[in-house]
Amino acid sequence: MPKTITKTSLSRREREKLRQRKEILAAALRLFSEKGYHNVSMQEIAETAEFAIGTLYKFFQNKEDLYKALVMEQCDRFEAAFLAAIEGPGDEIERLRNFVRVHGDMFRANLSFIRLFLAESKGASFNLKAGLDEDLRKRLYGFLEKLALVFESGMNNQRFQKIADPYALAVALDSVIDSFLLHWVASPERHPYPEDPDVILNIFFKGLIPP
Amino acid sequence: MPKTITKTSLSRREREKLRQRKEILAAALRLFSEKGYHNVSMQEIAETAEFAIGTLYKFFQNKEDLYKALVMEQCDRFEAAFLAAIEGPGDEIERLRNFVRVHGDMFRANLSFIRLFLAESKGASFNLKAGLDEDLRKRLYGFLEKLALVFESGMNNQRFQKIADPYALAVALDSVIDSFLLHWVASPERHPYPEDPDVILNIFFKGLIPP
């Protein structure tokens, strides 16, 4: 009767549960990414994950709950990767380059989730009653403030000129990257996401109007 | 029996029909903007517009049709205004300023539609079976090509430096404006949409890295 569970390793039962949960979320991710919240039924998720409908309700209170958990957990991964890039080593310019690069990498590796992610974080998502979008927007703002710190720090040590408010620059850079990625998703051959981060960053680094 | 209709003025009946159609679309716009496609029922639209459900089907084949017509007609207005700005008089810089300004004006005047517009044109919209988003994306691309011409022309007559591909610049400017507007919608007092277009344009005009 192994009631006690070590902090680091869970009981076999619990590990099994987590595995199942992950499988359900994986199936749901695939479906939601392809068809959107309202065009996927619990029936469908259950079939794809090879569980009975009832089983889904052992893990998630309802459909909304399942969806929220899915989006939130994916966002955790994205946020962690982006933070690592902008708070890692290197000067401000190098960190911005890393950010652009990691953004591209993450999106390439999670193609199916991109559209869902952009829809939820940028465009208005009317999927859920109690706004998931609000939670996500808050997280985005929090991240943008940290990205703004990179610009601010660069301005403080004379590496950057004060051409705009740091937060505004953060907003701008993030949106430009997302736009480039969206174009890349739409037609990868016509609008490839640049290997060289400076293709994007030069828009910010260099001035359009000659000095 | 006024069967013949002048090209310019329609019969009383037809004018009446158009008025009704407009009223239905106005009601639908309000509802869809607030709650999104899937959270608005035909019942609700009918009640808001003060018609019977059946009447809606005199004007639109089905719910999707109604929604598409709504979004498309709104986009017509936006596109026309934007085109007037970037193809109007003035040098390239002035035209870009106009574009930023008009963008702000249009959005301010159509607040309720912004989120819907961004969701449909930027984020993935899974609302409809046969992609409205694809149509809109095509239109967006077409417009961006015209916006790119402004940058190209500026480069050709030495007003602009060739810091990036003109189309890339168009994508970037458009996305930055939209992002600023989205932030403004979320909290108008904290992130006001700048009266002075150069607050946004300086990100492009001036270089972050000193020459």
Added chain:
DNA sequence: CAAAGAAATGACGCGTTGTTCAAAAAATGA
């Protein structure tokens, strides 16, 4: 004014979907 035609109405049919729960199956442990 009355008959014929046109338009508007909204209750209802029908399919869909989220959620429940009693029964079946599997796991447990003595």
Added chain:
DNA sequence: TCATTTTTTGAACAACGCGTCATTTCTTTG
């Protein structure tokens, strides 16, 4: 092995919403 507990299952339920169409209301015309 078998009684007991835990987990899984999926048919049944209830709610909902789109779109239809028989009926009513309004308009036109003779």
